[in-house]
Amino acid sequence: MKIILIILAVVLCVSALALASDNFQYVSFDDVRRAVAGVFFVDSITEGELKEAYAKALRGEGKVKILIVPGHDDVSWGTEYNGIREADLTMRVGEALSAQFVKNPAYEAVLLRDRNGHLPAFEKYFTEHIDAVRAEVVAKKSIMKDLLAAGSVERLEGVQHNKAALGVALRLYAINQWANENNFQLVLHLHFNDFGGRTARNMHQYNGFALYVPDGQYSNAKASYAVGEALFAEFSSMFQKSNLPKEDAGIVPDQSLIAVGAYNTLNAASVLIEYAYIYEAPLRTPAGRKEAIERFADTTFRGVEQFFK
Ligand SMILES: [Zn+2]
Structure with a gap:
């Protein structure tokens, strides 16, 4: 009651x-x-709705709207190894992935950032709506704070992540809000992993992929988990899952990652893919990187197809 x-x-x-x-x-x-939608305890999207949208798209009624977000950018490029920046890797996977989605007309895949930078429509939105985005986040945080205080929502500690700088965080929240306003149904965030305190000596202790999904208490959680399961089936047939504690679950629910909807800010299903640790062997040579990037994009596309079919 x-x-x-x-x-x-x-x-x-x-x-x-x-x-x-x-x-x-x-x-x-x-x-x-x-x-x-995006209110606690009310599903903002369901697995059934996603699959129905796909069935409709096959009949020529609309499209399944997918937003591809290559992690980081030129200003804040994430992690780096041997001069290879995460933002460049994620951009290249994003380009390869969006080329895959063109193959199936049921999808309308939008790539948020390519080699020319951010999508102009999003850039414009971000500049014009930054105050509205900030206000929305403040409102969502205060709702969550009240629910936590009332004991209706439980605070859960996940894998430790670097806290996003304020500007970066706002940009991520703006992506969520833009995705909500443009009715995207699935958001895929592409990243490469790393761990704090990496040195030349200890760096091989962690490797493998991980799929982050929203905490089970968020409105987009169940649908995201279902997509995550389909992706996991494809990924685990191709790659080793992460061996980092907690991340070794393969599909990792997270309460604080903005990309998957921290504070219940995202309506769409969302999965954040950490393809590999940035120093892993295949990524070290130009030829290895090229091949790995194609394989990552391929596997992601097949996972999404697997889900909808
Ligand atoms: Zn990243």
Whole structure:
């Protein structure tokens, strides 16, 4: 009962905000549904909805909208090994992956960053909506804080990650909000892994891929996990999973990664793929990298296909 009251209160607040905004002359059912999505304890997307969207797309009714986000950028390029920057690797996997999605017209895959930089439509959104994004995050954080205090949501410690710098964090939240507003159904974040305190001597202790999904308490959790399972089946037939403690689960739920919807900020299903540790052998030579990048893109595409089919 208490939970229902909280949901009702949140729904009412969100609707009231929507009504108060200048952009809303009236609130349609779709607007309410969108406002309700991303609310705790209410699924923002389901496995069934995703599969139905795919079946419809095959009949020529719409497309399955997929957002591909190559991790990091030229300003903040993630990790680095021997002059090879993570942002460049993720961009190249992203380009190869988006070329794969073109093969099946059921998908509309959008690549957020390529060799020319960020997608201009997103850049424009980010510049124009930065204050709105900040306000939305503050609101979502305060809802989560209340739910934690009430004991309705449980704080869970996952794998330790570097905390994103403020500007980077805002950009990630803006991606979530842009994905929500543009009705993306699946978001794939592409990354390469590393660990704190790596030295030339200890660096081979960790290797392998990992798939991060939203914490089970978030609205996009179940659908994301289902996509994660399909990806895991493909990945584990090709590569070794990570041996880092907690990450060795293969599919790793996480409460604090913005990419998969920290504070319940993302409606779409989302999986963050750590393809490999950046110093792993195949990535060290130009030829090895080229081949590995193709294999990573290929495996990702097959995993997504596996899910929808
Ligand atoms: Zn990364």
